Amino acid sequence: MITNPPWEIVKPNAKEFFQEHSAVVTKNKMTIKEFEKEQDKLLVDEAVRDLWLAYLSTFAHQSAWFRAAPQFKFQSAVVNGKKTGSDINLYKLFVEQCANLLRDGGECGIVIPSGIYTDLGAKGLRDLLFNQNQVTGLFCFENREEIFEGVHRSFKFVVLTFAKGGSTIQFPAAFMRHKVAELATFPAQMGLQLPIELIRRLSPDSHSVMEFKSAIDMQIAEKMLKFPLLGETIEGTWNLRLTNEFHMTNDSHLFKTEPGAGRLPLYEGKHFHQFTADHGQPKYWLNENEARSDLITARIKQAKKLITASTVSAEVKPEMMQLDYESYRLAFRDVSASTNERTFIGTILSPNRFCPHTVSLENVFFDSIKNDKIIYNCTNINHRERIFLIAVLNSFVLDYLFRQRVTSHVSFFFVYNMPIPRLTATDPAFLPIVHRAAQLICITPEFDELAAAVGLESHRDGVNDANERAQLRAELDGLIAHLYGLTDDEFAHILATFPLVDEAVIAATLAAYRNYVHNENRL
DNA sequence: GTCACCCCATACATCTGGCT
DNA sequence: AGCCAGATGTATGGGGTGAC
Structure with missing residues (x-):
């Protein structure tokens, strides 16, 4: 079965509808208030009104049916005791229907958005694919070179292949590819085997797939996983x-x-x-x-x-x-x-x-x-811990993890799925990080109270000078890399995944990291 | 007790505008 | 012309509330 299904969602779009019936309505240039006024005017016309109601009425029953139909039971899943809510995506319906239609051992190849491996709303489908099918390939494109015309260049889509029956232990995957020709060499000469067990441990809530590009990415993720995920409520320490x-x-x-x-x-x-x-x-x-x-x-x-x-x-x-x-x-x-x-x-x-x-x-x-x-x-958290947390989240190490998950929005569930050490004032690594981050943050009088609460005199202890700030940031990033026990190779690899960051910044960060190898407890 | 409706929290095949 | 940083509208599940 080979298909490129539609990627639309089942949802009315008022502006799109009224655009057809008005010279004034445009999709994004109008403010809400202007649009509402125009909409009221247009609805006075009985013909337009009837069409609008007819348009709206086509959604409710479709929606209700798709949500209730037994063959679409994997469209939603339970995460933390709650059902995931998301739009009815046609691509999602097609994935499930393909799985339904295949005979045992039958194979499917389908071109769909990257949401299949990132979005919370596609967790049910991932479970269907992993538990009742064998995924044989996940090849992911970024539309940078306009493989699909008219689709945003930052949009990501995948060629997913799977066979019905059994379950998936691991599957070959490649991410952020730009050339269609590369598909020919996948998975024989490119791509990486991703074990389902690792995916589950990295994203216990969502089972979303991280965009690993090489074996070292998996090694680093494994290493960082020994710390609890931020969304996990842990008694006796801070929570977010x-x-x-x-x-x-x-x-x-x-x-x-x-x-x-x-x-x-x-x-x-x-x-x-x-x-x-x-x-x-x-x-x-x-x-x-x-x-x-x-x-x-x-x-x-x-x-x-x-x-x-x-x-x-x-x-x-x-x-x-x-x-x-x-x-x-x-x-x-x-x-x-x-x-x-x-x-x-x-x-x-x-x-x-x-x-x-x-x-x-x-x-x-x-x-x-x-x-x-x-x-x-x-x-749940005091000022020092809050500053520690933002320092870790802002670091290259964590950003690297975010970049393997985020497409265009940093959603809550990505943040809750980050492995972060819950250090407190009793840990020796805690204060050096808090102190530096506080110096970066507390640079205006509004931060005097915060400064006082974390051991600075006032905002005058903050650092304004650009060079000094850069040095502090490099040290922070170095300290945080050590916090996760990353090796020189691993940290260098992480830094290499930031092509738009100034080379001087990368070099200073790596130097700061190396400096702490020999001065572990230096404050 | 049930139904219809409302509110809340969250997600997103996009689109615009500023900047370089 | 391309990169970057939002702005925006609307549906969803889930829970609450009030009418009957």
């Missing part, structure tokens, strides 16, 4: 919870285009970089009271839920609640790509800034119930 704050569209009623009294800035991903803040002027501001009341409402809801689920009868006291934006917090950009100079870009934000959903945030304060009492503002 992720969240989003405001949605660019759904919460746009809160956004003002001018600063003013009582207003706080909306801080977007482009406004920070690794260990730095304040790149460029904000575009929106929010009235603190309005924004606060929205956030408190959500928080009260969560607290009530906790109370309902417990045997406690308590009044929720919103005035007790501290909100995340009032604290220093970890933040990282959602939109990124593995082909960018760097993929994971995060920092610690100072208080009194709000963020849109394209900035993923640490959930600092939450409420919980202990000993029949509601405890407000519980925290």
Whole structure:
């Protein structure tokens, strides 16, 4: 069976529909408000209205059927007790239907998006392929040279082959290829055998496949795996919870285009970089009271839920609640790509800034119930640990792992699947990392409190000089490579996977790593 | 007790605009 | 012309809520 199925999703697109019926509607140049106004006008026309309703009505039953049909039971899977939710992708339906239609031993070759091996929503299909079929090849292209015209150049797609029956122990794979001709030599002369058992250990939640390009990649991943995954809740040490704050569209009623009294800035991903803040002027501001009341409402809801689920009868006291934006917090950009100079870009934000959903945030304060009492503002992680964590996440070593998973978004589940040592102040390797990262972060007065909390005098202990900062960053990266027990060869390999990073930076980082081989405990 | 509807958290065959 | 960094709209599962 050989097929190149459609890659569309079963979902209405209002702008696409109304574009057909209006000279004014364009797909991406209109704001939501302009579009809604135009949509209302168009719907006054009864003919347009009927067509629109007919269009909308074609989705509900298709959707319901695909979700309920027994032959499509692998479209969704359970991750951490929750069913994965995602769009109905035609490519996903085709994969499952191909598996259904094959006779035992029958073979299938199919051209589909890379989501099959990366997306959370395709976990069920991966399990189907790994457990009830033998995957015989996963050859992955990046569309950089426009193999498919009209498809975005950064889009990735795969040629997947499998045979029905049995199960997969390992399969040959190649990633980020650009030439169709290379398919001819795969898997005989190129590609790597990926063991399913390793995939499961590396991504226990999602069973997503990392883009290993050589044996040393597998060796490094194996080595890093000895540390617990960030999403694993471990008693007696720090843990991380992720969240989003405001949605660019759904919460746009809160956004003002001018600063003013009582207003706080909306801080977007482009406004920070690794260990730095304040790149460029904000575009929106929010009235603190309005924004606060929205956030408190959500928080009260969560607290009530906790109370309902417990045997406690308590009044929720919103005035007790501290909100995340009032604290220093970890933040990282959602939109990124593995082909960018760097993929994971995060920092610690100072208080009194709000963020849109394209900035993923640490959930600092939450409420919980202990000993029949509601405890407000519980925290999972202190300032030193928070700085340690961002230092590790921003390192070349972790970024290298991110780049083997990320396509265009740094989703929560990628972060939760990172192996990260949960070091604390009692570990000798902890403070040298925290101290350096704090010097990089605490460079303006807003960070004075954070500086004081982690052992600096004030932001004046921070480092502003570009050369000194580069040196600190190199040392951090070197220390973190040692933290994972990486060898010289392994770390050099990791650094070589960043083609857009300045060579001087790479050289300084490697030098810093080598320096610590001989000075293990130097502070 | 059941159903219809709403809210929340999350994901994404894209598209635009700035920069070099 | 190519790279990079978002902006945006909408569906999903899942849980809550209120009407009947």
